Amino acid sequence: MIPLRTYFLPVGRLWGLLTTCRRFFYQSGFIPRYNPPIEVITIGNLRLGGTGKTPLVEYLYRQLSNEGRKIAILSRGYRRKTQGYLKVGPSSKVSEVGDEAIQLFHKLGEYASIQVCEKRTDGIRRILKNEPFINLILLDDAFQHLSVQPSLNLLLTSYDQPFYRDHAVPAGGLREPRSAAKNADMIIVTKCPSSIKRNQVSICRAEIERYCRNKPVIFSQLKYLEPQPYSIHQSMGSEIVLVTGIAYSEPLTDYVSQKYQLHYHFNFADHHNYSQSDVEKIIGFCQEQQCSLLTTSKDIVKLSAFEALKTVPVFVQPIEIEFLFDGQNVLKEMITANQ
Numbered sequence: 001m002i003p004l005r006t007y008f009l010p011v012g013r014l015w016g017l018l019t020t021c022r023r024f025f026y027q028s029g030f031i032p033r034y035n036p037p038i039e040v041i042t043i044g045n046l047r048l049g050g051t052g053k054t055p056l057v058e059y060l061y062r063q064l065s066n067e068g069r070k071i072a073i074l075s076r077g078y079r080r081k082t083q084g085y086l087k088v089g090p091s092s093k094v095s096e097v098g099d100e101a102i103q104l105f106h107k108l109g110e111y112a113s114i115q116v117c118e119k120r121t122d123g124i125r126r127i128l129k130n131e132p133f134i135n136l137i138l139l140d141d142a143f144q145h146l147s148v149q150p151s152l153n154l155l156l157t158s159y160d161q162p163f164y165r166d167h168a169v170p171a172g173g174l175r176e177p178r179s180a181a182k183n184a185d186m187i188i189v190t191k192c193p194s195s196i197k198r199n200q201v202s203i204c205r206a207e208i209e210r211y212c213r214n215k216p217v218i219f220s221q222l223k224y225l226e227p228q229p230y231s232i233h234q235s236m237g238s239e240i241v242l243v244t245g246i247a248y249s250e251p252l253t254d255y256v257s258q259k260y261q262l263h264y265h266f267n268f269a270d271h272h273n274y275s276q277s278d279v280e281k282i283i284g285f286c287q288e289q290q291c292s293l294l295t296t297s298k299d300i301v302k303l304s305a306f307e308a309l310k311t312v313p314v315f316v317q318p319i320e321i322e323f324l325f326d327g328q329n330v331l332k333e334m335i336t337a338n339q
Contacts, residue, residue, distance in 0.1 A: 012171030019144075019168070019176040023183065026146040034121040035149040038128070039136045039339060042150040044143025046163045046174045046181065049270055050247030051156040052190040052222065054100055054298070055321040057140050061108055064335070070133050074123045075140035077101055077116030079271050085126045088114040094302050099271060100140070102301040120148050143184075144175055152338045155184035157208075158248065159192040159219075164207045181212040186334055191251055192221045192324060201325065216334065218327030222319050224255050227294060230304070230314035236292045237313070239263060243282055243295040243303070245272030252317065256294065263289050272299075279306045286312040 025031045041060065045051040061071055077086070077098035088097050088105045097116045105114050113131060117123030120142055127134055139148065143155060157163045163181060166172040181187065187208050196219070205217045227236060240260040244252065245268040256262050266282055268274075286293050292313040295303060300316045303309055323331065 009167065009171045012168040013177075015170075016168040016174075016177035016179075020179070023146060023176075023180065027183075031147075033149045034124070034147055036124050036128070036137070038134065039152075040124070040139055040148060040150045041136070041152045041154065041335070042139045042142045042145075042148075043154050043156065044139075044141055044145075045156045046143070046176055046178070047157065047161060047166060048169070048173045048175060048247075050161070051158045052220075052321065053141055053156055054103065055222065055319055056154070056156065056188065056190075056220075057138055058104060058107060059321045060138055060335075061104075061112070063332075064136060069136045070131075071136045071138060072113040072115060072127045072131060072134045073101075073104060073138045073140060074115050074117060074120060074127065075101055075142075076118045076120075078141070079273075080116065083118065085115065085117040085123055087130075088116065094273075094305075099298055099301050103298050106301065107297060120145050124148065152335065153183060153185045154188060155181060155186070155212075156188050156190050157181075158190050159196070159204065160250075161248070162189070162204065162207065164211060178211050181208070182215075184212060184215060185338075186215060186331070187212055187217045188327075188331075189217065189219045190222070190321070191248075192219050194221060196221075196324065198325070216330055218330050219324045220321050220327060221324060222251060223322040224252075225318040225320065227315035227317050230300065230316060231310065234292075234313040234315070236294075236315050239289065239291045240294050241266070241282070241286050241289065241291045243293060243299060244268065245274070245299050245302075246270055246296055252296070252319075256317075260294075263291050272302075274299075274302050274306070276306070279303065279308050283308045283312055 043053050043056055080098040081095045086097055088101050094102055101114055101116050115123055163178055166174045168174045168177050208217050238261050240262050242256050242265045247270040294315050297316055
């Protein structure tokens with residue numbers, strides 16, 4: 001049987017041609033680009049979500065802040081119900097700034113400078129006006145936001161779903177054709193298995209270099225930390241109900257299944273907005289099975305709005321990015337060279 005996506009390949013090629021032309025018009029100067037007066041690092045991907053951008057943004061913020069850099073994070077605020085520029089603060093809501101912006105604010109602390117603006121040029125100008133001490137901006141999910149000329153362009157691709165095996169939408173999950181990878185300054189392969197071997201790294205690097213020559217390629221994995229209680233009065237048992245609304249939950253599910261007795265996984269779509277009925281169903285199942293509820297940092301910012309969450313033990317599974325084969329030093333050297 002012919003795979004269904006085969007029928008969409010002509011449309012995917014047309015979409016790829018349109019996005020390639022769009023890049024050409026920006027890069028050739030037909031459409032003007034804003035060149036900010038301070039350093040700007042773009043973190044993005046070709047695939048529609050699920051490559052681990054948020055852990056990398058958090059990593060870069062922490063590492064570069066420790067070196068004395070004054071950093072602002074700017075994203076579009078995906079799926080928020082507002083428009084224009086907003087700065088994230090203690091009273092910000094998910095509906096106003098998006099779940100990932102709230103997630104970063106809670107993890108990085110109240111002094112972190114985090115903004116959302118769908119027009120990144122406007123957002124950067126507001127940051128420079130309101131916070132003139134900022135000397136570095138991290139642009140989250142902006143590889144396709146071509147109106148800004150970044151100092152450094154970091155492209156993420158996951159090990160299990162690499163861009164070189166995918167196609168442009170609707171035939172696949174790529175926002176642009178594979179050839180767009182050549183516009184990156186560095187490729188970061190994310191979500192590698194802990195057992196990855198150097199020969200597997202070599203094969204993956206060779207595939208990437210078909211589309212992105214003479215650019216550094218580094219590898220990383222997700223490190224799962226000890227679950228954190230949603231309330232300090234809770235204790236976590238070995239029997240777990242997992243709740244996720246993320247793009248690619250398989251690695252987390254595998255990890256939880258190995259470490260705990262996983263009774264059930266409520267697996268919602270990425271950026272899912274939880275309803276009262278969703279929460280009642282989840283809480284009811286936890287109470288019936290006498291299980292603890294485990295969820296992600298991204299999901300807890302939305303689930304915490306429901307009072308029913310206080311009736312069962314709830315824990316958050318923190319993750320962080322961990323580089324393999326000296327990748328963190330390669331990344332550090334590239335950032336230093338571009339200052």
